[in-house]
Amino acid sequence: MNQTPDDPPEGGEVFGDVNRLQSFLTHLDERGLILSLASFAEDALGDLIRAFLLPGASATQLLDGFNAPIGTFSTRIKMAYSLGLVTKRQYEDLDRLRRIRNEFAHNWEPISFADQKIAAHISALHFSTLDDDFPSSPQEKVRKSFGALLVELRSTTHQINKHGRRAKLIGTHLIGGVTGExxxxxxxxxxxxxxxxxxxxxxxxxxxxxxxxxxxxxxxxxxxxxxxxxxxxxxxxxxxxxxxxxxxx
Structure with missing residues (x-):
């Protein structure tokens, strides 16, 4: 589904944390850039899933705390996609971000966007839906592509909260009927x-x-x-x- 961001007054409130993130991403090295984007995306997915689930302690336990079933970046990506909260394109890019994050987080030696595996993930990234200018570098593509994706996640969360689009209770109990005229x-x-x-x-x-x-x-x-x-x-x-x-x- 294609949407445009909300009107500026409302949008400023919805996308404020994304704007703050974008304001300092250009000052980070490649490792810091990826770790910051991944951390933000993980939190944004948690907020998105929480907004959709029926409210209550069960939802909180699924998302928060040690060993929470939907507490990791990987499980949140899969859950959001399975619930229809992110598109296939968003799912693919979020998973690429997770893979790039793991390369930086689990490697003590210096690595960069030029490394073959990381470069392949960046090359496969979809381009930003909010920018008409071709990115001049892998760093710019990462910032723009994931920046747009994070705006989309925040927008979806806002739409769920604004319009009450959370999950609906569809469970039911069965009772026997009454026979006769x-x-x-x-x-x-x-x-x-x-x-x-x-x-x-x-x-x-x-x-x-x-x-x-x-x-x-x-x-x-x-x-x-x-x-x-x-x-x-x-x-x-x-x-x-x-x-x-x-x-x-």
């Missing part, structure tokens, strides 16, 4: 819910919790009966529901 279904639900109301009066502990679960299931069954009933019968079933609900209070 419509009147038989209504009668079966009424009878069972009335019985449960009586049983609950003397129940306690786990047995009471069990009966409450069964009552919720039968109330759901009656609601399904109502929704599937002809329109002219739905008000009647709603009155039955209200009557049974009043009897539970």
């Amino acid at each position: 419509l009147d038989d279904q209504i009668a079966a639900c009424r009878t069972r819910l009335t019985e449960l109301a009586e049983e609950l009066k003397s129940a306690s502990g786990d047995h009471r919790r069990f009966l409450l679960t069964v009552r919720r299931n039968w109330a759901s069954k009656l609601e399904i009966v109502r929704l599937n009933a002809p329109r002219e019968r739905q008000a009647e079933i709603r009155r039955v529901q209200d009557e049974l609900q009043a009897g539970c209070l």
